Amino acid sequence: GLNNKALSVLFAILISITYGWIYNSVQANTLAxxxxxxxxxxxxxxxxxxxxxxxxxxxxxxxxxxxxE
Incomplete structure (x- = not known):
């Protein structure tokens, strides 16, 4: 790794936002x-x-x- 705790925390936060909100919004928009x-x-x-x-x-x-399932 990069041995950078701040960068890893930032990555974890951004990936959580991406998977939690962005991808779901895209799927719902496609369905609609x-x-x-x-x-x-x-x-x-x-x-x-x-x-x-x-x-x-x-x-x-x-x-x-x-x-x-």
Missing amino acids: ASLQVFNLDVSYTGAVVAILLGLIIFGGIHRVAKAS
């Missing part, structure tokens, strides 16, 4: 854009995705495992 072909409003698609994601996350580790 593809469903626009069927004249579905992106607001409804976003609301459904948010509700489903909330149910999975707040359902505990068992629901997360079941959704990801």
Whole structure:
């Protein structure tokens, strides 16, 4: 490694932001854009995705495992 603790902490923070927010936003945007072909409003698609994601996350580790298997 580079033996630079500050750089490793910065990398960990930035990669967490990237995987936690950016990639999920891109996936949701792609889903909403593809469903626009069927004249579905992106607001409804976003609301459904948010509700489903909330149910999975707040359902505990068992629901997360079941959704990801």
